[in-house]
Amino acid sequence: MQQTVVDHIDRAAEDVVSLALRSASGPLAPWEPGAHIDLALPNWLTRQYSLCGDPADRGSYRVAIRNERLSRGGSEYIHRFLRQGRTLGVSLPRNHFRLEPAPAYLFLAGGIGITPLLPMLRAAAASGVPADLVYAGQSVATMPFADELRSSYGDRVRIVATRRQGRPDLAALASALPPGARVYCCGPPAMLAEAEAAFPAGRLHTERFHPAPKSFAPNEEFEVECARSGQTLRVPADESLLDVLTHAGRPVGSGCREGVCGSCEIAVLDGEPEHRDDIGAPQGRMYPCVSRALGPRLVVDL
Template sequence: MPELQKTILDHVEHVTDDVVSLVLRGDDGPLAPWEPGAHIDLELPNWLTRQYSLCGDPGDLSAYRIAVRHDPLSRGGSEYIHLFLQPGRTLSVSLPRNHFPLLPAAEYLFVAGGIGITPIVPMLRSAVASGAAVTLVYAGRSRPFAAELTSLYGDRVRLARPDFAALAEEFPAAEVYCCGPASMVDAAEAVFPGVHTERFEPTRRTFGPDTAFEVVCARSGGTIQVPADESLLDALNHAGRPVPSACREGVCGSCEVTVVEGEPEHRDDIGAAAGRMYPCVSRARSSRLVLDL
């Protein structure tokens, strides 16, 4: 099981009508270090685990800050946080993971939509501190932290809907980062070939028919049959080889496993590193996989 950190919910702040900011203070001393773009898994008292981008100051390890939008179609995570979670509650969080790292550059263009601002907030802080040229274009009906960001960064922040064609002409040499609704991310990718993106929902793609395969657990022993109508993650859990998971959609990375032999069929939106896969959505191209489990 992954290492967990114990935190105390220090306070909850309503930053917009539909977004709350949570400050999670380390209960046993400093929390694990992190870099801009990182996120954590938050274990909720209603037995759900959800992932949230860290939007505080990476230099302050006494606490983590996250922000949560109340989703009307919530599967129970955001609704619980908005309606029931109170300060003083003990909550376990994972070590930070980062699939959206900020790379060194002389100029940055950040584009965010709504709650997609959360991973961008610490990126802005780091980019400005580095001395780089920085511009944020921030759109959305709800803009959490907009007042805070304009106060800190002035005219570097544009509260406007992005015109990507115009931005491409204005910032031809910038390193571009985008996080927001799928339509915004798709538009950014169509104009900026090298854009760095993070999605909160999986990309709609078509794959071949699911087929059965077998998995060998290298460390614990045993072979597990994965039928065509069951995910690899569910097959592992049902066979007594539980793998932690959060999104179950291939966007958070919490269920990452190591592949020893065989060829995975990657269906995630993260871009699994060589020798890794995400069993919540990914399957096998070969008839057999050997996993480090």
């Protein structure tokens, strides 16, 4: 865990603040556009936020947080109680939303979904690759970094205030997509669903802040063997693998507990996991906060 100090808290839009987190000692870990960090808050909660600053700045990280009406305690604490000068623990950056090489890019942002896309647009522009951003929100006043984007990128950025203009026509954008272009989309579930319907799957990259609705067969009990200790544990149908490991003294770091952040990733040595995450676990890995076993037994590297 890296130690940072809250250097600035700025109002980025209605109900959105931007935090500048300065390193407490030495350079911070490097990151690439699309990465996020876990923020360990003083109220004992850990929350994930996309990095939206400059990857070349090794002295500080920038994140932006919307005050969610149904906050589980994270955004509410930041907006109401966090103060400049507070020391915060920050994880090493993780990236499940990497900017892949392409001859052109289209970035689609909805509200606070602008955060991972902001450094992507900056990187594309710096490399000279054609890139456009369509940024939608209820009104300009609710859209963080709208002025910064317009002043920096001009007509590459299209701001859509949906209360007045309606939602952007993603089907029309798909029909005009340049050959080989990649599309990166982050925003509310309705925007993501529309993007998935409009753009070819092989060219669309999405990131979710909350898991997509999914259905699975009823949970079944299974066994998990911890290879390093030789301990075998029973995972009941009504408990997650993550909780069973924690209760048995084999805790795994976790953040969202919803299969979207990737902080609880573990290696699977034998058996077939049932992947229920929204990230797309790499071969031989799984996220035990939500994923289970397709058979009666798993062997994990713990």
